[in-house]
Amino acid sequence: MKVLITGGTGSVGRAATERLVKNGWDVRVIGRRSHVEVPGAEYAVCDVTSFEDLCDKAVGCDAIVHLAAVPQPTEAPAPELMRVNVLGTVNVFQAAVRVGILRVVQASSINAFGCWWGVVDMSHLRYFPIDEAHPTFTTDPYSFSKEIIEDIGSYYWRRDGISSVALRLPWVHPAGYQESQGHRTRVRQDRCLLDEIAAMPDAARQARLSAARHKAMERRRSRPFEFGAAETSTKFNDAEDGALCRMQMGARFNFWAFLDERDSAQAIEKALLAEYEGSHVLFVNDSHNWLMYDTERLLSMFYPEVTRRTHTIRGCESLVSIDRARNLIGFEPLHSVSAISTATGDQECPPTR
Numbered sequence: 001m002k003v004l005i006t007g008g009t010g011s012v013g014r015a016a017t018e019r020l021v022k023n024g025w026d027v028r029v030i031g032r033r034s035h036v037e038v039p040g041a042e043y044a045v046c047d048v049t050s051f052e053d054l055c056d057k058a059v060g061c062d063a064i065v066h067l068a069a070v071p072q073p074t075e076a077p078a079p080e081l082m083r084v085n086v087l088g089t090v091n092v093f094q095a096a097v098r099v100g101i102l103r104v105v106q107a108s109s110i111n112a113f114g115c116w117w118g119v120v121d122m123s124h125l126r127y128f129p130i131d132e133a134h135p136t137f138t139t140d141p142y143s144f145s146k147e148i149i150e151d152i153g154s155y156y157w158r159r160d161g162i163s164s165v166a167l168r169l170p171w172v173h174p175a176g177y178q179e180s181q182g183h184r185t186r187v188r189q190d191r192c193l194l195d196e197i198a199a200m201p202d203a204a205r206q207a208r209l210s211a212a213r214h215k216a217m218e219r220r221r222s223r224p225f226e227f228g229a230a231e232t233s234t235k236f237n238d239a240e241d242g243a244l245c246r247m248q249m250g251a252r253f254n255f256w257a258f259l260d261e262r263d264s265a266q267a268i269e270k271a272l273l274a275e276y277e278g279s280h281v282l283f284v285n286d287s288h289n290w291l292m293y294d295t296e297r298l299l300s301m302f303y304p305e306v307t308r309r310t311h312t313i314r315g316c317e318s319l320v321s322i323d324r325a326r327n328l329i330g331f332e333p334l335h336s337v338s339a340i341s342t343a344t345g346d347q348e349c350p351p352t353r
Contacts, residue, residue, distance in 0.1 A: 007068030019265035048088035078141035085145035108166035112146035127308035157279040216249035256289035260335035
């Protein structure tokens with residue numbers, strides 16, 4: 001099979017291209033930069049917002065992997081971000097229609113749910129683990145663009161019978177990152193802090209958590225992540241209880257979810273090959289939280305107001321369910337933090353399914 005990959009020189013794109021080439025796919029990568037070499041693949045210059053050029057590059061392909069996008073709201077004003085992300089996706093599907101391609105795999109984001117880049121608190125949460133049935137609540141242009149591209153996939157299934165998967169990827173880290181000393185040190189520090197807070201009397205614990213959450217939300221309401229903002233830091237180096245403020249500002253809004261780039265590539269290939277029809281949205285992330293810390297304890301500290309569970313959460317199970325990806329495309333993380341933690345002796349919780 002021949003596959004066209006847009007944005008194939010980005011972090012996820014490189015990993016996907018390497019995997020597909022290794023597994024015998026005929027791969028054509030397109031991007032905006034010239035003079036690029038992609039080992040084992042054909043490369044061509046093409047901007048996904050140029051429809052006719054994109055159609056030319058799609059000729060002869062059996063499927064499209066669409067990864068090209070403005071990757072975060074800090075990198076472009078909202079109108080330009082929406083133009084590239086939304087128009088680019090319409091062009092990809094419309095090109096598929098023109099040349100007769102019936103399978104598209106596209107990169108959505110965990111942010112299509114409305115989390116990391118948001119400017120309001122997560123007061124809309126109804127239950128854990130988060131899954132694809134949970135209502136979305138986007139409040140920034142990047143996340144909204146990802147919400148829209150998921151609907152674009154549905155539109156082209158209804159209209160033209162193109163089957164597609166939109167992968168809601170979290171932060172995708174490079175291979176080896178979990179084993180790095182810097183990451184392991186940070187994880188140990190965060191676990192120690194959480195253990196310290198958990199051991200406090202109830203009233204003192206809640207007061208400390210609430211104060212840090214208030215500081216984090218004050219900063220979020222200033223829209224620090226949007227294009228042109230003067231401040232994008234989540235470190236709170238100048239704040240009292242800065243490490244906890246950082247957690248309230250950062251990891252809490254991403255549900256401690258991440259994914260090894262090799263597993264993002266695995267998900268892409270499986271979404272190309274799996275037998276399904278229709279348009280599907282799938283969370284694809286590690287099966288455990290990145291701290292390997294008891295999930296119910298995390299929830300009691302950072303989301304005490306959300307008491308509903310769709311199933312019993314065991315051990316360090318991810319706050320974001322990947323059950324739909326398991327069932328539809330057979331995805332299972334092969335480079336999970338649980339295996340790394342066991343190998344390095346850093347394991348806090350037993351592996352769970």
